[in-house]
Amino acid sequence: MASSRRQYPFQLIEPKWQQTWEQQQAFRAFSPGDTVPEGHPFGLRHGLSGKVAARNLLPEKFYILDMFPYPSGAGLHVGHPEGYTATDILARYRRAAGYNVLHPMGWDSFGLPAEQYAVKTGQHPRVTTEANIANFTRQIKSLGFSYDWSRELATTDVDYFKWTQWIFLRLYHSWLNPETNKAESVETLPYPADCKTEEQRRAYRDSKRLAYVSEAPVNWCPELGTVLANEEVIDGKSEVGGFPVIRKPMRQWMLRITAYAERLLADLDTIDWSDSLKEMQRNWIGRSEGAEVDFEVAGSSEIIRVFTTRPDTLFGATYMVLAPEHRLVDQIVTEEQGAAVENYREHTARKSDLERTELAKEKSGVFTGAYALNPVNGERIPIWIADYVLASYGTGAIMAVPAHDARDFEFAQKFNLPVLQVLQPGDAKTDWQGFTGDGTAVHSGFLNGLSTPDAKKAITAWLEEKGLGKKTVNFKLRDWLFSRQRYWGEPFPIVWKKDAAGNLYHEALPDGALPLLPPALDDYKPAPGGEPPLARAQDWVNLPDGSVRETNTMPQWAGSCWYYLRYLDAKNANAFVGKDAESYWMASNGKAAGVDLYVGGTEHAVLHLLYARFWHKVLFDLGHVATPEPFYKLVNQGLILGSDGQKMSKSRGNVVNPDDVLVEYGADAFRLYEMFMGPLQDTKPWNTQGVEGVYRFLGRVWRLFVDEKSETAFEQAQTLTAENAKEGKDLLDLILLDGGIAERDATPAQLKTLHACIKKVTEDLDGMRFNTAISGMMVFVNEAMTWQAKPLSVMKTFLQLLAPFAPHVAEELWARLHSTFGQTAPSLPYSPWPQWDPARLVESEIELPVQVNGKLRDVIKVAVDADHATIEAAAKAAEKAQPFLAGKTIKKVIIVPKKMVNLIVT
RNA sequence: GCCGGUGUGGCGAAAUGGCAGACGCACAGGACUUAAAAUCCUGGGACCAUAAAAAGUCGUGUGGGUUCGAGUCCCACCACCGGCACCA
Known part of the structure; x- marks a missing residue:
């Protein structure tokens, strides 16, 4: 397969445009108060070039979010880019439509595999994690996604988990006031009359906090050496690894999510999620x-x-x-x-x-x-x-x-x-x-x-x-078991002290002591006696005043509970998110508020999505965020199966590596295929021949635009300098535009084809029907291939439609189209999305099916505005219907305007 | 068991209650080529018929129903996928 001729030189085009976008910072999103650099395409489009983007000058925002990945050692698989491609297409579409689009990416980088590797090899999990992030970054960038990389974050960044710890302290310092049904500072907690001593008051206060300590039996997994949340235990086995889980009483940190059960349930009615997902959450809350x-x-x-x-x-x-x-x-x-x-x-x-x-x-x-x-x-x-x-x-x-x-x-x-x-x-x-x-x-x-x-x-x-x-x-919902006996997680900003009677009690570190960093260790195994690994660092654990640090760490879910907020203001050193950025990007715009579109897998239906909603509501109660729900619209992408129809797994040997597909067919074909397979939400099998199909389509697009002779010359030149990629890039200039493209008026038929395509693509994008949008473009290309004369304006507009799906090849042809005609190419991602003109789509004559007793017998041609009498007469005269009308009485004629005619006979 | 979803050609799929199968894959035939690849053109649900066609019949998991008309709406059932599962 590798020997087959390339449909078009994607291997030169794709890196070229990825570099261009990066140099331009083309997809950087501007928050209120940011200065838009002189000449930035967003600034040029919206009259903000070189200016401070005051809130009232910014266009309407659109926050489109992917569930950020855990950067595993195995790298990206084809399931990841499915959702990412969908969101990228929509992000590009919204940008063209004039929105201020926020489309960020980051890393859910705490997690067990890096720690297990550390236990085996002694290598610090941070080293493993950074290497994995580098690999994921390379893979994701190679797909040409329009992320604002300036907002990239990792939950393992000190600057990030500082604020995870800070939010934990907000939970710790709060209680749920049943009068208001809202979280408040524990300072407002009223004490019962029998709480007289400071010890009694402290015990009472600690029993009311949203983050509290419990001695209850927990799910202990000996194999993993940690406790697990109820949600992480499936049929008595650990969700990760499938190891047996036993019940064991231990001292653990809990989060009082049950206090929010009623609101978590009721507010489902305010958000645009699928019924099945809402139902899963409802059942879970029970x-x-x-x-x-x-x-x-x-x-x-x-x-x-x-x-x-x-x-x-x-x-x-x-x-x-x-x-x-x-x-x-x-x-x-x-x-x-x-x-x-x-x-x-x-x-x-x-x-x-x-x-x-x-x-x-x-x-x-x-x-x-x-x-x-x-x-x-x-x-x-x-x-x-x-x-x-x-x-x-x-x-x-x-x-x-x-x-x-x-x-x-x-x-x-x-x-x-x-x-x-x-x-x-x-x-x-x-x-x-x-x-x-x-x-x-x-x-x-x-x-x-x-x-x-x-x-x-x-x-x-x-x-x-x-x-x-x-x-x-x-x-049914239980409180959330929030502590883990692990090294590679956020340490709790908590110390333990003894009161006069010798009873242990906990105390929060002051906000100013954050971030609390984990200690360096030589050995990441649990400490002797089953204590968490952090207990090995005795000089870290024991403080000069005799108090000792908490040695549990937070679960992986902690970091993912609020990352969508950090993106809004990722560099803020003074707050987890700035008020202006938060209120702008999460604003309601007249509908329910929050992230405008969140796309990810169903595996997070009850865990991440419930936890994040809970944290968000606490932050909302405490006045730190302005909306009661984080994610307004949520869509689950379907699973991609192997070509054998089975779940992809190493053991089945049916895993498809995106890197291999990219080498063979390029990023644009990969993106297009991921979307062309079927509806985003469906489970569907991978089929390499299907990739070739869309790859061929891109080849047809290419040949629609370029001159064949110059293409041949280019290829010969390329063969001669095959080893030299730099020269290869300049070789692109050998490729000339097809001579049929010229500045001329489009025919009505051409305009009809174009406007039908604009309508199809636009409506399908609004409905997230990517597969049919692509087939709409294929219809256009099949038609346009028959044109001798190709009007420049029509060809430009088509590239705008193609750009969100296959941005690299669209940019290359867009640039060539302009330079050939001596024009300066405006930024394609920021060129206004084309509008279709209904007047271009009207037909003078239409085909009307003629049925006799509900069965199709003939098709007649009538004027689009023909009256009923004319249609009836034409239908009765329809040639192929005659045998079914002969000797019968027509009892009734049903005419559905512009749809069909049905003759009822006896 | 309960909840949710899905069933359409050889395959991925498409169809505001109005010409089922758009678009693509695979396949077959043709053009180009010394040849192949690539490309371009043509064909295609099944059955029946035929030299070839036309015409016809059937056809969207199964069985009923509503309707002039059902893949689409209603009822009952079957299969598969996902979630929950002693939650009183």
């Missing part, structure tokens, strides 16, 4: 409305509180289940059951999460020997413990209604517990056993005859009146 109900323990003063979404089935509760870890188990268990209960609790405690889910197929549990009293009717019901009830959800206890809950039913079957109907399905044919839908209450005392929604209201009101329960909302 809001459910129900009631808490108090059950008395028979013969005891203890009360067991349960949460249920079906209080209307309270009369059907035939037993009760506590989570094995429930705090009342010890107090209610009877002597006879003591050993069995203890045995069961130990057994479940030893289970890993994996085992717990695997064994979920079979219900297990033990009777405690105790009974509870059903508050509605005083019935004595047995209290069991079972691990199908989770300690961490609701109250850790349930009332079991086996007749109308699948899990309770299964448990009751296994342990022979009674099943009592309290719900009648609306459909008499449906079995009431195991019926969990809405129906009518039966065998339920005062609820009898009520529909499920009414019964819920009635029983809740009854419980509230008696003081036995109340309406409650629960969330």
Whole structure:
């Protein structure tokens, strides 16, 4: 394949224009207050050349963002540039359309692989990381993306993570005031009357912070030597590496994301994301409305509180289940059951999460020997413990209604517990056993005859009146486990001290002490005793005043929670982002605010996107940002599969390396193919022959513009100087324009072809239908190939349409087109986007399909403005329709203007 | 099990309820060439028919429905992909 003749000299064109853009800083975005350099194409377009870009002089902004990559050692794969190409095309389109476009790129560069490499080799993760970033930068730049590289950032930059630490301190210093439902400084926290001593007040304050310390059981992954967030554990295994995860109580930093559950849910309605993505977040947040109900323990003063979404089935509760870890188990268990209960609790405690889910197929549990009293009717019901009830959800206890809950039913079957109907399905044919839908209450005392929604209201009101329960909302969402036992992450700006009584407590470093740098280490393994690697640096850990540093680090998600804000003002040394830049780039422009378009993979549907929204809302509450949501419109690009239709992976050997494709076909063809494969959001397989297709299209574009003889001369000259790239660049000047291109008036047919193309490309870009936009350009080129005379203006306009997709070849031809006619070429990326003229598209005569009884029989030609009578007559006379009309009566004629005619006959 | 999405030629795909398969790949035939590559031209859903065609019939996962007319809307089902999964 490498031996085949090049369609056009992309290998000379692409580096040439990439250098030009870099020298011009062509894609630098200007914030309010920036000075636009003299002669910068953006300044020339908008009358700001050499001027200070005052906010009222800047055009409307458009912030278009890619999910920044983790710079892995493996380099870019073809999935990365899919989204990047889409955003680049739109960024270029918006620039041409007159917007002030912000299109930045950076690196999510903290992460485990560099650390694992450091453990093995002793090489500092920063060295690995920088090498990987250099490689990613080279690859991304070779694709000709129009990023504003002056705003490049890496989460591992000291200047960057300083502010990550600073934002952590904002969380640390805040609490959520339930009155306002907003984060406020802990200074405003009111203390209960029984907090008298400073120690008590401190403990109370620490329990309210948005960043707090918890001793709860966590997901410990021995293989990775760290804890993981719930979100990072899949089926009891680590998301990274697939290693077993066990539960282990440890002291950990948590972020109180649950305080924002309601707002994270409600504000989904204000943003333009796909329904499926919103649904994923909704499910993850998992809001459910129900009631808490108090059950008395028979013969005891203890009360067991349960949460249920079906209080209307309270009369059907035939037993009760506590989570094995429930705090009342010890107090209610009877002597006879003591050993069995203890045995069961130990057994479940030893289970890993994996085992717990695997064994979920079979219900297990033990009777405690105790009974509870059903508050509605005083019935004595047995209290069991079972691990199908989770300690961490609701109250850790349930009332079991086996007749109308699948899990309770299964448990009751296994342990022979009674099943009592309290719900009648609306459909008499449906079995009431195991019926969990809405129906009518039966065998339920005062609820009898009520529909499920009414019964819920009635029983809740009854419980509230008696003081036995109340309406409650629960969330599946848990607080975010925020600490990791790693080296290559942001150190916490926290120290630990001891009070007079010898109790440990934490204290934040002052903002002025930031950034807090990690210590240098010789060995990156966890410290002896399972302590995080930072604990190895004892002189770093131990401070002169006797306090010790926190040795955990932040998870990789921390840096990606706010990078889109840093781009707005990447060099600011005094703030994480300046107010003017923030309010300009995140402004609303009359619609919901934030990043105008964010493109990335679905793998971040619940992790990154939920965390970032949470941080953003905290910053919003504290007045640091002006919008409640970070990302207004979000689009997930689909996965690119290998040519075998399987997920690309090294082991399958179906990975496509963009570098190889670029050598063979060039960046423009690569970009075009990534977009031509199919809709951006779809999963689709890579096909190298498909690349050749769009490559050939670019060859056709090239031949549409250049003179064939000069092309041959160029190629011969090129063969002679093949080794010398510098001379090769000048050789481009041997290529002459096609003689058919001239300054002449376009024919109506040519204008029609052009304006149809402008319309198609423009509308498809607005709808992000890149594949059909490209096919629209192919239609234009196929048509234009037949033209003897090519009007200069038409050819120029076409290049403007092509430029966002294949910018290098478009620039080369644009420059040549102007120089040949002695004109100075205006900047292509900043030339105003062409408008289509509907008048050029109207037809005088149109083809109209003629149907008989809904079946196509003929096509007639009529004047575009023909009246119904004319159309009807023509249709009835249609030659090929005659056999179907012969001997029949026409009962009805349906004419859809400009669409079709349908003759209904009997 | 629940939620979301997708099913159209050999393949990637396209079609505001109005000529299904635009555009491209692969394929076949032709032109150019000593030859090949590249390029250019032509063809193409299936069936039936034919020397070749025309005409005709069927056709967008399956089965129903709404409509003059359904790939598109409604109902039921099947398959595949993604997410969640003892969350009471």
